[in-house]
Amino acid sequence: MRQFTAVVNPAAGSSSGAADLLALARLLREAGAGLETRYSRSLEHARELAREAGGRGRVVLAVGGDGIAGGVGGALSGTGAVLGLVPAGRGNDFARALGRTGKALDVPALAKTLLHSTPRVVDTIEVTSAVHPGVSVLGSVYAGVDAVANRHANTSRLLSGAASYYVGGARAVAGWRPAAYRITVDGTEHRERGYTVVAANSGYYGFGRHIAPGALLDDGLLDVVVIRHGPRRLFFSLMNELKTGAHLSRPQVRVLRGKEIRIEADRPVPYGADGEVDAVLPVTVRVQPGALKVLA
Incomplete structure (x- = not known):
């Protein structure tokens, strides 16, 4: 037993x-x-x-x-x-x-x-930065306006759950200015200007939002979802579309895949991992295939 x-x-x-x-x-x-x-x-x-x-x-x-x-x-x-x-x-x-x-x-x-x-074998993510020298997490690492929104949601005393994220998102978007990201995926560099970059092992984050519908917990890859710059109203539309994954059809959304991702920006953009936000870019994340046994 x-x-x-x-x-x-x-x-x-x-x-x-x-x-x-x-x-x-x-x-x-x-x-x-x-x-x-x-x-x-x-x-x-x-x-x-x-x-x-x-x-x-x-x-x-x-x-x-x-x-x-x-x-x-x-x-x-x-x-x-x-x-x-x-x-x-x-x-x-x-x-x-x-x-x-x-x-x-x-x-x-x-x-x-x-x-x-029977335990299921899943991947994990190794996070390496000045604050996190090789810490492992499970779900995702996200850098940008969603990290700011999550920080607001975590500190909300009046709201909880999805409501706290909606209000936190509104506060974050209202004060956000586009960041110039440099995203290196398995050695190939991509430059984007926009709202956020999410390296996802799990498809979900932010209280049930399906940010990376193609992400699998056991495929040895991370899905990298980039939300590019657009009107502020775009982000609020995306917040609703994230429930179903419909945001992937928008031209402002780009998806990359890889095993090692380096995320940098033109300023100290905050990033979070699995709901905790306590650091700023740059950060490097690596998939750790089959690293964890979980009962599910």
Whole structure:
């Protein structure tokens, strides 16, 4: 029987997240599995807890949103340890890419998955910059107006979920001026002027927006989505189209694919990774094929 360590972000999600975790713990223990719970003080602390538990052969559960999922999953990347997700954040985009549907968490179904499913092997992303010297994440790295929007959404006290991202996006676009990007994909340089560059392992980011519909978690490639310069109203139209992937038909959207991507700009443009925004360009991202086992 599997033994679990839950690494919990106590600041993520809503009151329902705590109830879901209690219900999940009861089902796991009733089935004979062992479960211990560890509360993280920071993302780096969550990584430390994950590495320690994974080193003891335990399945590590990331309880929270995309930030802790990316932090815990990144810490386990390349170690052979197994990750399980308990989506309790606002976006839960990596869980969505793994097949989670609906807003409410189906706790009995999740318990069954954690207890009995065969681990799936997926890719991860190595992020290298002045702030991140070789940190691994799961979903995507994005540089531009969406990083600014996500920062606003993360600090919003009045709104949550998609509403916080819409308002954050409006604030970000209102103050944005186009950046001149230099994007090097597997040694080939591309120059674009615009809103953002997203290097995606997962197709989803920003609370369910399907930014990279062609991205696969296990193909050994990253999809690079570039939103070029256009009228400000364009970006608001794109925000609606991101729900379905319809934005790919617009001439302002370009998609590249590769294994190693270097993103630079003509000014210190902020970038984020898996919901966390704390650095500026330049950044280099590399796909790490088959680096993580996850229960999904």
